[in-house]
Amino acid sequence: MNANFTRRHFLQQTSAGFGAMALTGMMHRDLLGAGGKPPAKAKNVILCYMSGGVSQVDSFDPKPRLNAEHGKPMPMKVERTQFNNNGQILGSPFSFQKYGESGMEVSEIFEKTAEHADELAVIRSMTSSVNEHAQGNFLAHTGFPFLGHPTAGAWISHGLGSANENLPAYCVLQSGGAVSPHGGVGLFSNGFLPAQHQASILKADSPDPVSNIKPSQAKSLQRMRLDFVNQIDQQFSKSLGGNDKVDAAIKNYETAFNMQAAVPEVCDISGESEATKKLYGVGDSDSQVSAYGTQALLARRLVERGVRFIELSCLPQSKGAGQGANPWDQHGGLEMGHTAMAHQVDQPIAGLITDLKARGLLDQTLIVFTGEFGRTPFSQGSDGRDHNPFGFSVWMAGGGIKGGSVYGATDGYGYKVVDKPTTFFDLWATVLHQLGINHEDFTYRYAGRDVRLTDVHGHVLHDVLS
């Protein structure tokens, strides 16, 4: 074992705070790679995860043909669906309009987000290889359809570290009863990366936003205790002739102590102006809008404080099979369910874009909007849609993205991709690229392999970059 490995290994295993990786030069050779690294356009990522699967033909991929042929059979072979209860072509109950200079067509249910059409790059040719929620969620988050691999957030935390000593690099926000999508907290896992890269789940509306963050005793008492503990610890470390691991653990208590103040501070949005809150929908009479808006506002605050990767969580909805874990999952009652879900996130996301832009943060913040798959253009039962992994829409904004662009296409029915098929590997390759990381050189040695977020796949989607 050479000394270089030792040092790197030590750095990977030991941290004296969330920011330590960045400070100790995590941008090591692995990242630079032989191919050189792309210039960093963005510093942070906000993932708006639409758990359950948004219907592309009702949101960002208009298909007038569906309405024209409503009620007729699909004119092509229909693949296996998960519920095997396929009906006829189902027209979209929503109208589409052109927005912005780009004239991008967006559904009425996203009318507020659509006002930012010229900031969005909509990828209409996203695909997934699985059509079940848990596997789809794992695939969307990690590139692999099962538990055990690090998520994109964990990889990015590993690659960039946090720019803030007292906050984790990777946060998942929840509020208003939002729960983890199917697959559980494994969707926010560090996988085989060191544990500091797992997401901290931040309950945006809870007095105890991160588990164990609420001090178990008064601050002054705790300070006293830490001083006492530190004295004894120093003697212990000395008796071992100085031990890196023990010293790092000693330091971690100080970091933890500071985090107890830093986390509640960042979560406390009471100091934000009424106008800002309103922009995000915070305080809206619809508590779901308000709760999601709180997450979005908190995301901006985290971005300001150097947190790298933030995932927002949709709130539960019991409509058409959509539940806590997968609120967008309208196997029935699509119109009612998608209306309600879009309403929940539309104002907050639009507000987030406006606010980031106003503060000059949009350029350095990459917003990614995606679910695990799309929905079928034909009905399930009478008024629902089944899962469709063969072609669906996601979008990116900010962070060096070419706004107002539409990339790829599905067929006339919005069923399968016919132009520029795209995978989550491509999506994450692009995100890494914008963060200044060459995805092909960004590896971690695990179980005898140099593993990548993009496995052996992934192409940067240069067409959507400015």
Place this chain on the structure above:
Amino acid sequence: MKKFHSTIEQCLFVVLTLLIRNISSAEITPDQIEFFETKIRPVLAQECYECHNSRDKAKSGLVLDYRDGLLKGGDTGLTVVPGKPDESILMEALRHEYDLEMPKAGVKLDPPIVENFEKWIAMGAPDPRDKPPTDDELAEDTNWESILETRKNWWSFQPIVKPESPSNVDAFLQAGLEEKGLKSAEPANKQTVTRRLYFTLTGLPPTPKELDQAKNETHEQTVDRLLASPHFGERWARHWMDWIRYAESHGSEGDPKIDNAFMYRDYLIRALNEDVKYDQLLREHVAGDLLEKPRLNTDLGINESMIATAHWRMVFHGFAPTDALDEKVRFTDDQINVFTKAFQGLTVSCARCHDHKFDAISQADYYAMFGILGSTRPGRKLIDLPEILEKNKVELAALKPKIRKALAEDWLAAVADAKVPAEIAKLEKNWEVEKKKIELHSALREGWETLEARKRWDLGETGDFHAWYRYGNGLPQKSAAAGEFTIATTGKNALDAILPSGAYSNLLSSKHAARLTSPEFSLEGKNQLYVLARGDGKAMVRYVVQNYPRSGTVFKVVSLGSVKKAKSNGGSSQPWKWHAFDLEFWDGDDVHIELSTARDAPLLTKPDVRSWFGIRKAMLVEKGTNIAANGIETEHLEVLAKAEGETINARFKNALTAAITRWGKNEVTDADALFLDFVVKQNVLPNNVGGLSKAAPIIENYRKLEEAIKSPTRVHGLDEWTARNQPLYDRGDHKKPLEDVPRRFLDAIDATPYQTDKSGRLELAADLLREDNPFTRRVIVNRIWHHVFGQGIVPTADNFGRMGEKPSHPELLDFLAVKFSDEFDWSFKKMVKYLVSTDAFQRGSTPSADAVTKDPNNQLLSHFSVKRLEAEVVRDALLVVAQKLDSKMYDSSVNGNAPRRSVYVEVIRNRLDPFLSVYDAPVPFSATGRRSETNVPAQSLTMLNNSFVVQAAQSFASATTEETDAGRIGQMWLTALGRNPSGSELNVASGFLDQLRNKTVEIATEQKKLDAQAVELQTRRNAILNPVREKLQAALAKENGKQEKKGPVDFGAIGHWDFAKGPEDQKGDADVEFVGNAKINGGALIVGDGGFGKTKPLTSDLKAKTLEIRIQLDDLDQRAGGAMTLQDLGGGAFDSIVYSERRPKRWMSGSSGFSRTNDFNGTDEKDVADQPVHLVIAYEANGTIRGYRNGTAYGRPYVAKNVQDYKKGASQILFGLRHGTGVSEGRALRGKIFEARLYDRALNESEIAALATGKRDFVSEKEVIDSLTDERQKELFDFETQIAQIQNDRKALGKGLTENDVWTNLAHSIFNLKEFIYVY
């Protein structure tokens, strides 16, 4: 001139270069050729050609498969400069000197190989490859055989060699230390070594008593005592669980439990405590269910070997995959991956899509192993001893003919008096027609029996019966003939059923286990499956696609009966039925049929002890083939149709006599059996045990014997079935099968195909344990070493391949491997004892200065490596020190809050225990031989604030009892850290206690100060608000005063109930009547506990309306009750203020069938149990529905699709009931209603705000603040911020500390010491 000169130089250079090249090719000596061919070409071919060839890939423009390409170089310059190794980029790349590291993504080639390249370039890079290779040549150079031969040179593939000397571990280590010029550390003191021993052997800290005990023992005595402790097994079982990624659920959506997974954990603990030899455990892990001589545990009555195979089932399963083969490939890959890493230290699953990139493992090796596992399938193993499983079976079987004979006699005697069952009697009227119908049904049935079926099985036929797979102890050796019967095990009835021919799980007892599956068949086109089966509600029939064990949308499972239907059938299940399954979806897949009792499906189980199924036939037909009119509904009457007789009575009696007679002689047909079964169930023949003089005593005896049968214990495992070789998948794509690969072991060891008609698991186990297997023993001794010393001799414990790290002491590893098998006879405990008895284990943990620089990772073990305790040990230590540990062993897993050892904490994939996770307990995903040891603030936060730790500290403090401060500090130190405090530690700790005691006084003073500040600020805040409010109120009062004089707020309610005044309607005639316990008490209508209020019919029509109520609830957790409801008199249509129905703790507008209900998405209710809350729902005529709580909007209004009209005289108001006329589950509210009003219009917002406050001139705080100037608003905001800060500060100060708190604080502090979680 100069120009000319330089041109000449150029020419010269070209000529010279050509010359050199020509020389080098022309003058290669035979020695050089040999050097190139043996030392260089194979490496180039195997390591470089893949990316740098002249055929299909030349990365960076570089081609290395012939001389000119190599000399030309790539985009970055000259790869090889002949004669000058140090100027050749190739050497830089091979030496990993700069960023360019080759081979790509590989490890550095072995130093001798790199040296060969150096030599070769130095000799001028002689290279006989003068042309690009042909395809054949390229294939030849890169063919697997030659690669295999080279790769087998890797150290771990080499045979284990017993070193001649030295003769013990310390001598090996000493040699390593001397080589580096390092000295070993002094021995550690006894207390330290004792603590180390406790953690290593038992995973628990020593108690003060145990430390005392150890003081008086030799090292060996302590070691022996700890090895004999039951905690040894608990500690080391957890290590083993890491190796095989132990889990208790399958993950994915639904995360289904792995039933009885804990039995495997318990098996490991027992086995390790009993020191069952490793080779035996390995055999059991691979094929414990197939061993000729399994290991039987007579104390527990179980077959231990059988349990071991459960690890094969701890795979991840997806949810309802539409590509079931993909799922099968994936979970089989999971098995191969974990198994080969855990027991061979090899990454065989890397060879799924192509030959292994680095190791001597081919893609065929992978599919050879896939074939072995693919010849098994998910199953359930019965682990009871054979005598338990077979108990009383022979005796019961012997009784049955006797019962049959006796019953037949009893029944024949009763025929004369038998009444004709009504269903038969009614046939008399139209007998000829009825008879024709029965005959038609018979013909139909015969028709479908000759129907063109794609598959057809009759389980009553011996051949078909034996073609199916039978598991469990309930299915007999041969099919049941018609007339078989089952005895009712309790109750008045003697017989449960008389059966047609088929396969049955319960012929002797319904406690027996059974799973019956058809052979696998491939589906082509549109198919429909029919299964003629019966069973109880817990038994099921399903089709299984590609062995996927879960149910799901496209994996239909049919429960064979339901209680309701069973009752109407007079028995315990549905009648015989053709269960239909549409298989069109699965066109192209392999499926089989499975019937199972409650606890015997591979995954979908229910806890019921008794369960049974029976099956007669199954057929696969083209979808659309109509077999609905199949005639089974009158099959039981066919006997009747054939019987002689003038009247139905006569025909019935004749038929009955004949059928009973045939039954007695065991000669019945299916129709006879069904007829008799029908007749018996109609109570026409005596079936009452008391009424059967001959049969009764035998049946009593039968019942007693059956009673003694134990329901088998089931554990997940593998079932053998059709053994078949697996086709290799082209590039791992399961849609592209290529040639079959025979089932066999790794080519690098022995590629002889297994000669067996079973899966080959026995052979696989034997191959693991063959003398020349170089992996098995090295891997396990390295694992044991890792857990004793904190780092393996091979640090990458799961990977002995080229991407792993090399052994620090290769000879020592082999020495231990040989010792383990030859001297210790594969004994775990002996090996552990041997290692902890070394000097190396007992050394001090402080490194010398030399050691820090020369051996920073302490691979040479100059001292004992300090290590962080594993997650489980940290948690267990907390429990031990807190004296809260529940030392119960074994049994079902517990939640992490339970005070049992961590090895018993459940491992649920989708919600892993957060405490254990934060300390690096592995995600159950792959073999984990070496856990990460991270060091993150989340760990500190856990130790500071987690309630489990806080409680442990409280308990630790109260468990220490010494009276003096010094004595108690000493006691705590010894308990938690295994040693006495030093003098200075004692001082510091005493000082800390005093500090804490002083703090109480400080806190009280500080609090007083803060309170005073808060009052001051509040006063200043009010000084801003009050004058403005008064002004606004005055203005409003003036405005209102114009319209009417002072009086209560009234917006024209048509009904008003003020329960302080009584039940009368103050406005109209709709007085309230009490129903049930409803009553007025203390000014409120009390509802709940069966009581509610209802009014007399209303006298107005209502469309737009407003419901208003002031109410307090008994508790917040109640669900779905209505506070105030407007309904039609029956309650069929209603609109209601409903609490907590769709979402807990939320108010909503309830309506008939949710037809006008949508979520307001208001806030969760927090107050209504403590104080009255004012609620209003306003319904506009256009469908808009608005909710208000305490005068402000509740959530978001919405528009309902319809509006209900309520007619006068036909509608009423309810209080405390959602709708209807009587109390039923889930509609009633528990609480107090103070006042309510009903309006015939939708009130507006300000009216509602006024109602909530009761004041017409009410001015809300919001209005007051809104009317302030921005400046004043900011001032106010600052005050509020300051007040909030003070409140926070006050809270943060906490309360004063009691003496108990002070000690708890010290206890908690000790948990925060690094020494608590580090063993040194």
